[in-house]
Amino acid sequence: MEVLPRFEVVRPSTVAAAIAAHQGGQASRFVAGGTDLMVNLRHGLGTPERLIDLRHIPALCTIATENGGMTIGAAVTLAEILAHPEIRHRYPALATAAGAVGAPAHREAATIGGNLCLDTRCVFYNRSAWAREANGFCLKHRGETCHVAPTGQRCHAAFSGDLAPALLVYGATIEIAGEASLRRVPLSDLYAEDGAAHLRLAPNELLTRIYLPPDPWPALYAKARARGAIDFPLAGVAVALRAEAGEVVGLRAALTGTNPRPFLLAGVEALHGERLDESWLDRLGKLVQKQVSPMRTTLLAAQYRRRVASALARRLAAALGGMTAEGGAAA
Numbered sequence: 557m558e559v560l561p562r563f564e565v566v567r568p569s570t571v572a573a574a575i576a577a578h579q580g581g582q583a584s585r586f587v588a589g590g591t592d593l594m595v596n597l598r599h600g601l602g603t604p605e606r607l608i609d610l611r612h613i614p615a616l617c618t619i620a621t622e623n624g625g626m627t628i629g630a631a632v633t634l635a636e637i638l639a640h641p642e643i644r645h646r647y648p649a650l651a652t653a654a655g656a657v658g659a660p661a662h663r664e665a666a667t668i669g670g671n672l673c674l675d676t677r678c679v680f681y682n683r684s685a686w687a688r689e690a691n692g693f694c695l696k697h698r699g700e701t702c703h704v705a706p707t708g709q710r711c712h713a714a715f716s717g718d719l720a721p722a723l724l725v726y727g728a729t730i731e732i733a734g735e736a737s738l739r740r741v742p743l744s745d746l747y748a749e750d751g752a753a754h755l756r757l758a759p760n761e762l763l764t765r766i767y768l769p770p771d772p773w774p775a776l777y778a779k780a781r782a783r784g785a786i787d788f789p790l791a792g793v794a795v796a797l798r799a800e801a802g803e804v805v806g807l808r809a810a811l812t813g814t815n816p817r818p819f820l821l822a823g824v825e826a827l828h829g830e831r832l833d834e835s836w837l838d839r840l841g842k843l844v845q846k847q848v849s850p851m852r853t854t855l856l857a858a859q860y861r862r863r864v865a866s867a868l869a870r871r872l873a874a875a876l877g878g879m880t881a882e883g884g885a886a887a
């Protein structure tokens with residue numbers, strides 16, 4: 557760990573003031589819980605002159621029911637999400653994902669906005685400055701070569717936030733505020749498949765709110781991690797499924813931890829209108845295996861992460877369909 561760089565901290569009380577306080581580029585950084593940003597700064601990953609603390613903006617700190625759905629401010633903490641009775645009842649996969657982040661003390665500080673805007677992770681990147689320097693740094697920060705895929709010119713660092721897949725399968729949209737703009741887009745539009753530039757946000761743009769639509773489908777979230785707690789997902793999967801008379805009439809699956817962005821599984825329509833049985837689960841598992849692209853960015857093998865993502869998707873779909881992953885009836 558490095559000594560923190562010298563910076564000032566400003567504490568605006570409105571979104572407009574937070575954006576106005578941003579000096580552009582990387583000289584200013586927004587900070588919410590700081591549980592990701594401060595660790596990165598202690599690793600020498602960035603030297604901002606100004607941190608703009610978002611936790612004193614009341615508009616970003618509320619959870620509300622709106623038009624039958626729910627709105628969550630970007631600076632709401634994961635502990636607040638986990639403790640919220642309506643979220644737990646109506647959007648249980650989101651509560652599960654929030655409860656799977658770090659440890660209780662992290663969740664008291666960590667926010668939903670910070671979780672969605674989390675930096676991507678890689679064993680060659682999330683380490684001390686001297687270790688990175690000894691390796692000649694890497695493409696994502698100060699270097700010229702990617703140690704994971706040395707012949708390429710792309711960073712494969714993985715997005716490892718737990719909340720995004722749950723929000724994606726619920727069909728969440730987000731509000732983004734800029735200097736002279738306010739736009740509402742599907743959450744999936746926030747992300748790009750590039751580990752060095754995975755957020756489609758200008759440096760002075762702020763994620764302000766997350767909207768959950770009404771009438772959520774039954775959904776579950778699960779993650780695989782090296783330790784049973786305080787660990788990022790090696791692969792995290794959310795599945796939302798609607799079945800009628802044993803037939804699947806709606807399916808969404810989303811993944812994190814395997815690619816530079818969290819993403820909704822494509823091609824799930826092919827699994828609609830069919831019985832949820834063992835061969836259906838096999839096809840879902842294969843779809844996941846085809847679309848995830850884990851690389852050597854964690855200590856565990858990429859092939860393990862591919863297979864565990866597939867197994868988790870099968871397991872969650874089976875549980876939602878009321879059967880075991882082996883194809884029998886659930887107990």
Ligand SMILES: Cc1cc2nc3c(=O)[nH]c(=O)nc-3n(C[C@H](O)[C@H](O)[C@H](O)COP(=O)(O)OP(=O)(O)OC[C@H]3O[C@@H](n4cnc5c(N)ncnc54)[C@H](O)[C@@H]3O)c2cc1C
Pocket residue numbers: 585586587588589590591592593594595610630631634656657658659662665666667668669670671672673674675716717718719761762763764786787788789
């Ligand atoms: C030991 C440890 C274990 C962890 N385990 C997990 C885990 O299991 N799963 C997991 O998902 N995460 C984990 N984390 C990472 C982190 O704690 C969480 O992802 C947390 O939700 C990040 O939120 P934050 O408010 O602390 O973000 P911050 O650190 O404040 O910010 C993170 C990034 O988002 C930007 N940002 C924050 N808010 C906004 C906004 N509203 N608009 C635009 N940009 C914004 C910041 O500029 C920064 O770049 C772990 C961290 C540690 C240290």
Ligand code: SF4
Pocket residue numbers: 677678679680681694695696697701702703704705710711712713751853
């Ligand atoms: S994937 Fe390559 S470029 Fe990206 S952080 Fe890892 S080593 Fe660096």
